[in-house]
Structures are given as structure tokens and as C-alpha cells.
Amino acid sequence: MAIQAWFMQESDDDQRLPHHKNPPEFVSMEQLADLGVLYWYLDPNKYENDPELDNIRQTRGYSYTDLLDLRPEKVENYEQKLKNFYTEHIHADEEIRYCVEGCGYFDVRNNDDRWIRILIKPGDLIVLPAGIYHRFTLDTNNYIKLMRLFVGEPVWTPFNRPQEDHPARKDYIKGMIEKIGLEVH
Template identity: 55%
Template sequence: MVRAWIHDGADSDQRSEHMTKPAQFVDLDYLKEQGVLYWQLDADNYKEEGVLSKICTERGYDYEDVITCTPATLPNYEEKIKIFFEEHLHADEEIRFILDGSGYFDIRDKQDKWIRIEVVKGDLIILPAGIYHRFTLDSKDYIKAKRLFIGEPVWTPHNRPADDHPARQDYQEKFLL
């Protein structure tokens, strides 16, 4: 089951948990209020399980690839990790199915606080278009994820501030007002 909590706001190593003391966990209902969707799948048997295929059909995902983020396999690793961690939004949903390893997605909630979402093997997470977010690996420096798209992949980050972007305005109408 996914774990998510209020980020402590510290600027130290982005790969740390950054939990407040005491930890302030949030549940799946809270994430759903922010537009974040989550499923737990069997990463070793997801094809046979059929849940991912059903989600892809229902949501129109027709393109996929796999990315492995580790210092040994991702060119310009440290630079890419810094780019992933810049606060941004996308015009489309961001869909990630974790095949192996672990990391963190941080999202801005309705009060503009960071919520840290830990993703591990078997987690499928969908961030809605227009949500401010960022991504980092944890201290293990390894994640393998299936990325899903509608049509050819478009991964254009719009760094904050981007409140005038149509996806952000749509997100605000659906989830923030």
C-alpha cells in the first residue's frame, strides 16, 4: 500500500524521506481529493493480472516505454535527477507503473503544501494534468518504471509559476475551487 505524508519542508538531501516529527501521514482519499489516482499491481505478473491493460483501455493509453533511473544506466544522472526535481506541471497526466526499485513523487496539495508519495515496486500512480509536482529517487538511487501515454509521448515540463497554463486552470477548476 502506498505511503504518503506531509513533507517537512527541509531543503536537505532530496532523496531523504523528509517526514515531519511526528509524521503526518495522508491516506488515499486525501490523494484522490488532489486528483491523484493509485493502484497496487503485481509487478511480476501484471500482464496475466490484466488490471494494467484494463486501465490503459479505459483511459486511452496506447503508448508505453520503460525508464531505468540509476547512476549506471541514465546518462547525465545527477543533472537529470535535478531536472526531475524542479517543481513543474504537464499538459497531460503523468502515469508511472513501478516495475522495480523506489522513489518519491511530491505533489502540491490544496493548501500548497508538499505531500511526499513513496512509490515502490507494484505501485501505479496517475498525477492529473496541471498538478504541480516533482520526482526524485530515494537513497537507493534505483527505479525502473513503465511510462504510459496517450499517443506519442510528450514530456514537456512547465516550471512553476505556470498558473496561466490551460492544464493548470483546468486542474484548479476541478480540484482547488
């Protein structure tokens, strides 16, 4: 099963809508991989005891996990949290999320500074590289249960755009230039 991704239509409508262009412009797994986005599909019914997940964790050094149950009745200051997640930012480390229930969207910027919307559903494990501009929102069902994975102790510090001088952003841009020889914004 492959993840679904597409170029977004810029709009002030509800951020939880799909925001497809007309006609839709889908993005392939190869295009996401070119941006450093990694993806696995796992069985979400086995997330508590999955040898495949254990193998990914061991191989990539993900030593810490927790679960985030994101819905209005479970999260204090829900609207503010969603607003914070949807503010464009980077992290100094990878962002690793495994959807075990519900749905949501990760938006990432491509090399032309266009938004790509990535739908994550149960079973989708996604890794966003350190330094990539991104944001997150739920879909209109207002519910997602995510496993968050970290290398070492959990750190979730967003650095809101602009962050062109942040070391993680500089490393990301340098890697993109070396990888594909393109100018990255």
C-alpha cells in the first residue's frame, strides 16, 4: 500500500480539507524520497508488538516511543495545539510518526517551495528529514493516534520559518544540492 501525496491548492479554506488542485497533481513516492521523506506501511493492528517496526526502530536507532491521542476531548488547548502544529517550521532532528488510528496531513515544501500534502492513515510510518519545512493538521474527523519515535530522549522543538541559518536547515539544503544539484529555497 502506498502513501497518497499531492501538490496543494493554496486556499484560506479549512486547513483540514484535502486542498487538491483542479485537476489534482499527485506526487510519487520517488518525488517524496528525493526530498528525503521516508515511508513504510505496517500493520497498525500489531503496533504494540510488530517485528517489522522493531526492526526499523533498531536499524534507525529509534530508542524512545510514545503515543499521541489527538482529538478535542483528549487534548487541553486543542485548537491552539493544532494552530501550532500547522505553523510552518523545521526541527533539528527527524520527525518520525506512525499512524495507528485516524487520519491527518503532513505538508512539506518541495525544492520549488510548493506545498505537498501527504495523507497519513493507519499503518503509515513517515520520516521527515531534519531541516525540511513542514506542518501538520488533522482531517475533518478531528482524530489521529500517532506513535512518535525518537533517537534518544524525545525532543520536539519547532523552529518557525524563516530558519535559513539554522544548522539543520543548512545541512538539509546542502544535502539536496549535493543529491540533485538543484537550487533549494
